[in-house]
Amino acid sequence: MSEDNKGVTYSFDVCSQCNSVCCRDARPPLSKRRKKILKKYLNSRKIDSKEPFVKEKYSYPAFDEDFLCTLFDKKTGKCSVHAVKPETCRAGPVTFDINFRTKKVEWFLKKEGICAYAGVLFRDNDALSAHLEVAKKELTRLICELDADDLRAIVKIDEPATFKIGDDDLPLEVAKKMGLT
Ligand code: SF4
Numbered sequence: 001m002s003e004d005n006k007g008v009t010y011s012f013d014v015c016s017q018c019n020s021v022c023c024r025d026a027r028p029p030l031s032k033r034r035k036k037i038l039k040k041y042l043n044s045r046k047i048d049s050k051e052p053f054v055k056e057k058y059s060y061p062a063f064d065e066d067f068l069c070t071l072f073d074k075k076t077g078k079c080s081v082h083a084v085k086p087e088t089c090r091a092g093p094v095t096f097d098i099n100f101r102t103k104k105v106e107w108f109l110k111k112e113g114i115c116a117y118a119g120v121l122f123r124d125n126d127a128l129s130a131h132l133e134v135a136k137k138e139l140t141r142l143i144c145e146l147d148a149d150d151l152r153a154i155v156k157i158d159e160p161a162t163f164k165i166g167d168d169d170l171p172l173e174v175a176k177k178m179g180l181t
Pocket residue numbers: 014015016018019020021022092093114115116117118
């Protein structure tokens with residue numbers, strides 16, 4: 001198992017057993033570091049990956065004509081890069097937003113209607129706390145590593161089927177690059 005896979009919770013594997021549509025039109029943000037890790041992983045496993053990433057307002061995995069993430073393995077029905085998948089995929093069903101007024105990073109949980117597992121987590125305080133701790137680490141690292149323009153584009157994306165479960169001060173380096181200091 002990859003070094004990159006340390007500190008994960010049981011929740012890390014739940015998504016790989018889920019038949020939901022989270023990998024369709026997902027567009028998980030990719031930092032430069034994550035792209036390097038993914039390329040190395042794809043090469044080492046000889047997974048066909050001619051054009052694995054797209055860069056528009058920010059970088060994310062390419063997708064097919066059905067908007068399914070190119071890293072999704074249709075044969076197995078699982079993520080082909082599960083061990084090193086992007087931070088937002090690792091954190092799911094927890095997501096984030098940045099509040100520019102309060103200078104906080106806010107944590108959200110998907111609603112049960114779009115993620116049955118989120119409902120299970122919500123009713124189990126210990127499991128939610130354990131997963132939230134890992135999700136926060138993953139997402140905090142992501143927002144520290146992303147370029148400011150990428151981050152601005154990402155936080156403009158609406159995630160209506162979620163609700164806030166907490167917030168933390170933005171890391172100083174993120175506040176600085178976003179021009180909030
Ligand atoms: S976030 Fe929820 S719905 Fe999406 S793949 Fe994971 S468990 Fe399934």
